Amino acid sequence: MKYLAPAYVYTHEGLQKNKLIAIDDAGLITGIIDSSQAVAHEQIELLPQMLLLPGFVNVHSHVFQRQLRGHTHRPLSRQDTFWTWRRAMYAEAQRLTPELLYEEARQTYSEMLAAGYTSVGEFHYVHHQVDGRPYDRPNAMSEAILQAGKDTGLRVVLLMTAYARGGFQQALEAGQRRFCDATVEQYLARVEALRQQGYQVGVAPHSVRAVPGEWFHAIAAYSREHSLPLHVHADEQVAEIEQCRTAHGCRPIELLERYEALSPRTTIVHATHATEHELDILAQYGSTVCVCPTTEGDLGDGIAPYEDLRAREIPLTIGSDSNTRLDPLEELRWAEYSARMRYQRRRVLVADELAAPGPLLLDYGTRRGAAALAIQAGEIAPDQAADFVAIDLEHRQMRGWSEEDLLDTLFFGASSEVIAQTWVQGACVYRRNA
Numbered sequence: 209m210k211y212l213a214p215a216y217v218y219t220h221e222g223l224q225k226n227k228l229i230a231i232d233d234a235g236l237i238t239g240i241i242d243s244s245q246a247v248a249h250e251q252i253e254l255l256p257q258m259l260l261l262p263g264f265v266n267v268h269s270h271v272f273q274r275q276l277r278g279h280t281h282r283p284l285s286r287q288d289t290f291w292t293w294r295r296a297m298y299a300e301a302q303r304l305t306p307e308l309l310y311e312e313a314r315q316t317y318s319e320m321l322a323a324g325y326t327s328v329g330e331f332h333y334v335h336h337q338v339d340g341r342p343y344d345r346p347n348a349m350s351e352a353i354l355q356a357g358k359d360t361g362l363r364v365v366l367l368m369t370a371y372a373r374g375g376f377q378q379a380l381e382a383g384q385r386r387f388c389d390a391t392v393e394q395y396l397a398r399v400e401a402l403r404q405q406g407y408q409v410g411v412a413p414h415s416v417r418a419v420p421g422e423w424f425h426a427i428a429a430y431s432r433e434h435s436l437p438l439h440v441h442a443d444e445q446v447a448e449i450e451q452c453r454t455a456h457g458c459r460p461i462e463l464l465e466r467y468e469a470l471s472p473r474t475t476i477v478h479a480t481h482a483t484e485h486e487l488d489i490l491a492q493y494g495s496t497v498c499v500c501p502t503t504e505g506d507l508g509d510g511i512a513p514y515e516d517l518r519a520r521e522i523p524l525t526i527g528s529d530s531n532t533r534l535d536p537l538e539e540l541r542w543a544e545y546s547a548r549m550r551y552q553r554r555r556v557l558v559a560d561e562l563a564a565p566g567p568l569l570l571d572y573g574t575r576r577g578a579a580a581l582a583i584q585a586g587e588i589a590p591d592q593a594a595d596f597v598a599i600d601l602e603h604r605q606m607r608g609w610s611e612e613d614l615l616d617t618l619f620f621g622a623s624s625e626v627i628a629q630t631w632v633q634g635a636c637v638y639r640r641n642a
C-alpha cells in the first residue's frame with residue numbers, strides 16, 4: 209500500500225485539500241482519507257504544490273499517422289481536402305512493418321504520457337502485408353502496438369478495425385488491401401485471439417462506406433455477446449453522407465441503427481455533420497460521441513453540433529485521431545472554442561447556464577472517455593485504476609490561479625507542459641525533467 213499526498217485533488221465532490229490517496233499493490237485506488245490519519249511516513253509520496261487529476265483518456269488514435277505531422281500542409285493538389293490528405297496517409301501506411309509500427313507506437317505513446325494521456329483507444333486498421341496476405345502471426349501488427357503500450361506504460365485498448373471495401377459499391381484500392389480481412393469470420397477470429405490472450409479490446413467497423421451490412425450485423429452481435437465497445441467513424445465528411453444517401457436512402461447514423469450497431473457501448477467518432485434526427489437516435493440508444501478537434505481542424509472537416517449534443521446530454525469524449533497534436537488540454541479547449549465560434553457565444557459546453565466549463569471538460573476528458581473504452585478508470589475514487597496526472601501549480605502558465613477557478617485556468621490558459629507527472633495503474637510512468 210502507498211499514499212499520494214498532493215496539495216489538491218479533484219474528486220466527484222470537487223476540489224479538495226489535505227487528502228491522501230491510498231493505492232494498493234494492484235494499482236487500484238482503495239480510498240481517499242484525511243491527511244491527519246496515521247500513516248507511516250515511508251509509505252507517503254509527497255506531491256507539494258501539485259493538483260492531482262484523473263489521467264486523460266484518448267478515445268481515438270491512429271498511432272502511425274503521427275509520422276505525417278507537419279508533412280501534409282504543402283499543397284498535395286490544387287485544392288486539398290480530407291480526401292487528398294488520405295492519399296498521403298495511405299502512402300505512409302504502405303511503408304509499415306511490425307518493427308516500424310512498434311517503434312512509432314513506442315515513441316508516440318511516450319509523447320501521449322508526457323501530455324497527460326493515461327489510456328488510449330487505438331483504432332487500428334493496418335493489419336496485413338501490403339498485398340493483403342496475413343502475416344505468419346495474423347495479429348503481428350496489433351501485437352506490435354500492444355507491446356509498445358506495455359513498454360511505455362500507457363494503457364492500450366485495441367479497437368480492432370474491420371475494413372472490407374473501397375466504398376459503397378466500390379472495389380478496394382491497392383492502398384487499402386492491407387486493412388482488409390477476407391471474411392468477417394476471419395476478422396472476428398483475430399479479435400477473439402487477442403481477447404483470449406487477456407488484452408483489452410473493442411470492435412471497430414471502420415465506417416458505413418468501408419463495411420457492408422452483413423459484417424456490421426455480425427460484429428454488433430459479437431460486441432453484444434461479449435460486452436465489448438463498438439467504435440465507428442460517422443458523419444465526418446459530407447461526401448460520405450451523400451454517397452450513403454444514394455446507396456441506402458438514409459444517413460450514416462440512421463443506417464447504423466438499421467444495422468443494430470447502436471447501444472450504450474457504441475461510440476461514434478466525429479459526428480461532425482450529424483443532423484438533429486441522427487442525434488435523437490444516438491440519445492435514444494445512449495451512445496457516445498468522440499470529437500477530435502485538432503484533427504477535425506487540420507483536415508477541414510467542420511465543427512461538431514455541440515449545442516445539439518449538449519441539449520440531448522449525449523456523452524462527449526475526445527480523441528487525438530491523426531496525432532497531429534498531442535495535448536488533452538488543447539483538445540478540450542478547442543472543443544469549447546470551436547463551439548463558441550460556431551454559436552457566437554461563450555460557455556457552450558456547460559451542464560447548466562450557471563456552471564463554469566472546467567469541470568465538464570474534465571469529465572469529457574476522463575470519466576466519459578474511460579466509459580467509452582469500458583475501463584475502470586477516469587475518476588479519483590475507490591476501486592478505480594490509480595491513473596493520474598499531477599499538475600504543477602507553480603508553473604508560470606498557472607500563475608494567478610485560485611481555488612474557485614482552478615480548472616478553468618488550466619483548460620483555458622495552459623498546455624500540457626504544466627504536467628509534472630503521469631501515473632498509470634499506481635506507477636509513475638512519466639516525470640517532467642526526469
Ligand SMILES: [Zn+2]
Nearest residue numbers: 270331441529
Ligand atoms: Zn479516425
